[in-house]
Amino acid sequence: MRVSLRAAALAAGLLASGPGPALAQDAALLERGRHLVEVTGACGNCHTPMGPQGPVPGKTLAGGSVFDEPPFRAVAPNITPDPETGIGRWTDAQLARAIREGIRPDGRLIGPPMPMTLYRGLSDRDVAAMVAYLRTVPPVQNRVERSVYRITLPPAYGPPVTSVPEPANTPVARGEYLANAVAHCMECHTPMLPTGQNDRSRLGAGGMEFRGPWGVSVAANLTPHANGLGGWTDAQIIRAVTQGISATDRPLAPPMAFWAYRNMTQQELSDLIAYLRSLPPQP
Structure with a gap:
């Protein structure tokens, strides 16, 4: 092509x-x-x-x-x-x-x-x-x-974007870029304010509900808190992301795109975990 x-x-x-x-x-x-x-x-x-x-x-x-x-x-x-x-x-x-x-x-x-x-x-x-x-x-x-x-949209999401460089070449920086700008994990896994915007003070805390043919699913807490990924191994996190199976062997529900994330590279998965481990714990 x-x-x-x-x-x-x-x-x-x-x-x-x-x-x-x-x-x-x-x-x-x-x-x-x-x-x-x-x-x-x-x-x-x-x-x-x-x-x-x-x-x-x-x-x-x-x-x-x-x-x-x-x-x-x-x-x-x-x-x-x-x-x-x-x-x-x-x-x-x-x-x-x-x-x-x-x-x-x-x-x-x-x-x-x-x-x-x-x-x-x-x-x-x-x-x-x-x-x-x-x-x-x-x-x-x-x-x-x-x-x-049913909400008022802002005039714009910010000033015109001129130029954005590549993230710094460290695992946490690459993982942050992946989880936010690319895969937008934090969009679904961060609670939403009444304005329709994410509550960035509770980044990764989960709790949002998603309704679909599968019923109702609730976004998981991705922070290192005990209610989140605090007790999970790296292998368990990778299995959850790529196969849709939790640390307790429970099948995870859509709209998480397991079908796509199963093709992530090992480097991407390692960077993602480094970033998630770096988040402030949220109950």
Whole structure:
């Protein structure tokens, strides 16, 4: 597949004037984007419609899943390159802005549950890689309804994002980047305020409820407290993330994307654990 050279140029800060990188660099960027979208970011967990047997065949990333919660009735958009119902007519810069700033090409704000405050931390390289990969996804024509918000959305999620570097090359820093900006673990595992925003003073404390065909699941406490992961071994945490089995051998429920996280690398899992161990314990 041909990689978007403009997306690759974005990674090098050359979107407006510079040439694309060599083909080998294009391939590496595309593979990074695939890993972000399909594995650590698990975009399909929201953007691929699910049926009784799992993802609906032929509808990968085509949107339509409904999240009906007290603050909103959100409908996941189609993020395939279909020009009529997806992102096919968006420029690379518009798509990058939508991912990191939550602003569509027409100026409308993207609301929750899209974790915009966390995606603002995606590095320049990674947002370019995601854009490049999304260009290669088979286009699916699937028009979805607009989301309805019962809360007032902010004017913006912050100032325009200019440039975001890669995280520091330490296990905790890489794990923090993974758990927040990429995999957005803290979006689901941190209690929500009435405003619809996470209570960052209780980072990782869990407690949010998620309703679906599986019934009601409650986000676990990911901090080192005794009510959380305090007594878990590294191997037990890895098994929970990748296989959906708790330390007590209890099956864990969706919407945790075990199907995607099982393909995380050992380095990513090790970094994630280092970060979770570093969190302040929350009861």
